[in-house]
Amino acid sequence: MQIEMHDIYKAFGQNKVLEGVQFSLEAGEVHALMGENGAGKSTLMNILTGLHKQDQGTIEINGNETSFKDSKEAEEAGMAFIRQELNIWPEMTVLENLFIGKEMVNKLGVLKSKQMKARAKEVFKTLNISLPFDKEAGLCSVGEQQMIEIAKALMTEAEVIIMDEPTAALTDREIEKLFEVMKGLTQKGVSLVYISHRMEEIFAICDRITVMRDGKTVDTKRIVDTNFDEVVQKMVGRELEDRFPHRHADLGDVVLEVKGLTKKGMFEDINFAIRQGEIVGVAGLMGAGRTEIMRALFGVDQIDRGEITVEGKRVAIRKPADAVRHGLAFITENRKEEGLILDFSIRENIGLPNLKSFAPSGLVKTEDEKNFADMMIKRLHVKTSSAETIIGTLSGGNQQKVVIAKWIGTSPKVLIMDEPTRGIDVGAKREIYELMHELTERGIAIIMVSSELPEIVGMSDRILVVHEGEIAGELLKQEATQEKIMALATGGN
Template identity: 70%
Template sequence: MRITMENIHKAFGTNQVLTGVDFDLLNGEVHALMGENGAGKSTMMNVLTGLHARDNGKITIDGTETYFKNPKEAEQSGVTFIHQELNIWPDMTVLENLFIGKERKNTFGFLKTAEMKALANKQFERLSVSIPLDKEAGSCSVGEQQMIEIAKALMTEAKVIIMDEPTAALTEREISKLFDVISSLKKEGVSIVYISHRMEEIFSICDRITVMRDGKTVDTKAIAATNFDEVVRKMVGRELTDRFPTRNQSLGETVLEVKGLTKSGYFEDINFSVRAGEIVGVSGLMGAGRTEIMRTIFGLDSSESGEIWLNGKKVHIKTPVQAVKLGIGFITEDRKDEGLILDFSIKDNIVLPTLASFAPKGIIREKSETDFVNMLIKRLTVKAESKDIAVGRLSGGNQQKVVIAKWVGIGPKLLILDEPTRGVDVGAKREIYQLMNELTERGVAIIMVSSELPEILGMSDRILVVHEGKVNGELLKENATQEKIMTLATGGQ
């Protein structure tokens, strides 16, 4: 399928999101689409698939001018969009999610469950995924939900698949398998639009790249004819210095100590500590128990045994409210459902954990609150028309910045970051890394859970590797390599 988009314009109110975009997709190619958060990448694809109507411009598909009325019509025509923010129905089973709106029925209207299960298992086998089909989708990890969405797209026999940050919640092994699937789809003539902020992936899997900046197309090139530095320069409009800022490590007293923390079926006998000014990276495969350990420390889940010590005192954290009062912040990997209230404004989301401090006598001091919010928006470079717009209207990366601003605002002693740069562009990533450095220079202790090995290696002072619910090893920054981490993550020594 050949798709051409010419001079596409799209505005939401007074906000001009696309101001003359051109995009060309060839048959059987993997075409990277890159740009900073808010550059208009997802909006352009939403215009293509009929979620948003264009204000101006022309779209042709196989030489015929074509405009889809809605995403369902696009899907029926062979164009499928796997969104960054997953469209999972949490109260339904995995099987029901895979076939929602596309159920297989016999002549009497009864579901052909066996046939649907066989088709689902075929796609899961193709992706090397093992998720029980009768499992409630809401209880699946974010990574598992991502694989469900990919399997769902593969079952539509699409001619074009748009993937928006498809590997953000996947492990290295799952990414490798996804790349195998993409290669086989390409051989079958399927075209892939690959939206990602992970440079290594772009140069590994893509044929051509289109770079966007501020709602416009900057350039389209063959991958072989460009390089990392050129792409970054075109994305951000300036030279970007080192990918990871230099860390001036100065460690203080132990802030957090975890002793023998255990929750059957999830993790067992977890022991580690974090000092003031230190970044401890936590690596491991999906399902290893990394997130579950952090949720327990923050009081979202309970443990069966073990102790948590904070600043030399034993604490019993039963709820997130208690954790916040103790100076612990937690940036969850699932920003849509757990990190933000999408209908609330940017301002209301940022002040949520600290609201009481702006109303000591029950009356909100609006000027202080506004100054506080504006300071954090400026510091995190959140791109938005106003602090009062709904956070759900922001790009994924800017939503992540709001989540970080919210927890930075409490003045934490300990900050837990679970996939902190998921869906965040290369320029914004560096801003987040720089902020992490600033926080540790002020004595904040940081735990960073990440599936990105370059990020783990680039920002951690120490690295804990979790395998099947246990800490299988600890590496110092100077001795750590991707190979050593993967060896420990897969159960080796």
């Protein structure tokens, strides 16, 4: 399928989102679409797939001017869109999610369960996924849910597949398998639009790249004709000297210590300590238990045994409120389900964990709350016209900045960050890294769980590697390499 998008304009009220965008897609190519959060990438793809209607401009498919009335019509024409914000029905099974709206039935309307399982098994084998079909999707990890979404797209036998941050929650091994599948699809003539902020992936898998900035097309080039620095400069309009800030950690006393933390079937005998001003990275493959350890530490899930000590005093953390009271904060990897209330404003979301500060007498001092929200919006460069903007209308990266802002307001002693830059562009990542550095200079200790090995190596003072629910090893910054981390994560030495 060949696609040409010419002079695409789109505004939502007074907010101009796209201004004369040009985009093309050749049959059998992987075309990267890059830009900072809010550049207009997702809106452009929503127009292509019929979710939105452009205000001006034309779309040509195989030389014929085309405009889909809705996303279902686009899907029937051979387009699939794997969105960054997962479209999973948590109370339905894995199998039901795979076939939702596309169930196989006989003449009497009875489900053809055997045929559905056979088809799902075929696609799962291609992706090297092993998931029980009767498992509730809501009980799957974010990475497993991402693989379910990818499998759904492959089952449609689409001619064009749009992937919006498809690897954000995947391990390196799963990413390699996905890339193999993508290469196989392009060999069959399937076209892929690849939206990602992971520069290494763009240069590994894509044929061409289009960079967008502030709703406009900046440039389109063949991947072999550009490089990392040029792409970053075009995305952000400025040079980024280094991907990670220069750190010299000035460590204080031990602020948090964990001994023998155990939850049967999840993790066993977890022991570690973290000092004031330290960033401890936590690496490991998906399903190794990284997130589960953090959830238990914050009181979201109950432990079977173990001790938690904060500033030398043993504490009992049975629920998140206990953790917050003892100076812990937790930025979850699943911002949509656990980190935000999407139909609340930015101000209300930032104010939620800080209500005691803004409502000492029981009534919220809205002006104080607004002033604090405005300060955090400015500090984190959240792209919005007002603190009263509904959070669900922001891009994924800007939503993540608001999650970080609301927890900073609690003045934590220990900040747990689970995939803090998931789905965030390279410019915004740098801003978050600088913020992390500033927080540690104020004595805050940071535990950072990340699937991005360059991020783990670049930001951590010390790295814990989790393998099958146990800490397989610890690496100091000066000795850490991606190869050593992967060796420990896969059970090696």
